[in-house]
Amino acid sequence: MLQKLSELFSAHRAPAGYRPGVTLEHLRRNLGLASFEQTQPTVARASLNDGSLQLEIVERTESQLLMHLVMTEIVIQVPASREGTASFELHHGGAVRRTGIRCRQRAGDAALLTRLQAGMQEDSALHQALMPLDFKRLRIDLQGRQWRVRLEHMGGSEVVNRMPAFRRYIVLSGEQRDSLFSALTGLQRLLRTL
Numbered sequence: 711m712l713q714k715l716s717e718l719f720s721a722h723r724a725p726a727g728y729r730p731g732v733t734l735e736h737l738r739r740n741l742g743l744a745s746f747e748q749t750q751p752t753v754a755r756a757s758l759n760d761g762s763l764q765l766e767i768v769e770r771t772e773s774q775l776l777m778h779l780v781m782t783e784i785v786i787q788v789p790a791s792r793e794g795t796a797s798f799e800l801h802h803g804g805a806v807r808r809t810g811i812r813c814r815q816r817a818g819d820a821a822l823l824t825r826l827q828a829g830m831q832e833d834s835a836l837h838q839a840l841m842p843l844d845f846k847r848l849r850i851d852l853q854g855r856q857w858r859v860r861l862e863h864m865g866g867s868e869v870v871n872r873m874p875a876f877r878r879y880i881v882l883s884g885e886q887r888d889s890l891f892s893a894l895t896g897l898q899r900l901l902r903t904l
Contacts, residue, residue, distance in 0.1 A: 725870075728771055731751045733867065736866070736868070737866040738756075743756045743757070753766065763898060765786060767784050781866075782862070783861065784894070787856055788901040790852055790904070792855070795818050796822045796823075796851070797816035797851045799816060799848065800812065800848040800850065801848070811830060833899070835896055836892075836899070839892035845861055845864065847861070850901070861894065865881055865883065867879075867880050868880065
């Protein structure tokens with residue numbers, strides 16, 4: 711009985727009504743990329759049309775009481791110029807209006823935080839791309855000689871409610887798509903130099 715209860719409330723179990731890959735298909739149409747290949751039911755690989763940026767897109771769920779969210783996380787990997795370990799989270803500053811990009815260090819060398827913040831201030835194209843971007847989470851990790859950027863956008867996700875029953879996909883608009891590609895390209899450019 712305890713095992714059945716554990717399985718029922720397990721975080722590893724997919725929520726009722728979850729359809730793996732459906733949100734990825736919606737996002738594929740929003741991104742409008744020629745090279746988009748679904749490699750697993752919840753994972754896809756894509757690249758910009760000029761091949762300058764390789765993306766991995768991962769679909770994940772988050773359960774609530776009578777609903778669940780299906781989010782897509784866009785991941786890029788960038789080779790690091792030196793070895794190390796660090797973890798940063800970026801978010802918008804300002805309570806009502808966005809006043810800038812804030813960077814919080816979760817782990818690693820404090821000198822890397824200084825270099826990352828300085829690089830972001832110097833790169834005006836990156837700053838202009840990040841400011842209007844509606845991201846929920848933006849995390850940058852350094853492990854060994856590899857940077858990993860994980861960006862979860864508010865668009866490209868799905869809300870599924872059980873009572874009342876509805877399913878709503880949140881569209882990634884064209885402006886947000888352009889800002890997303892510019893921000894990821896800018897982060898790739900910046901991280902190669904750190």
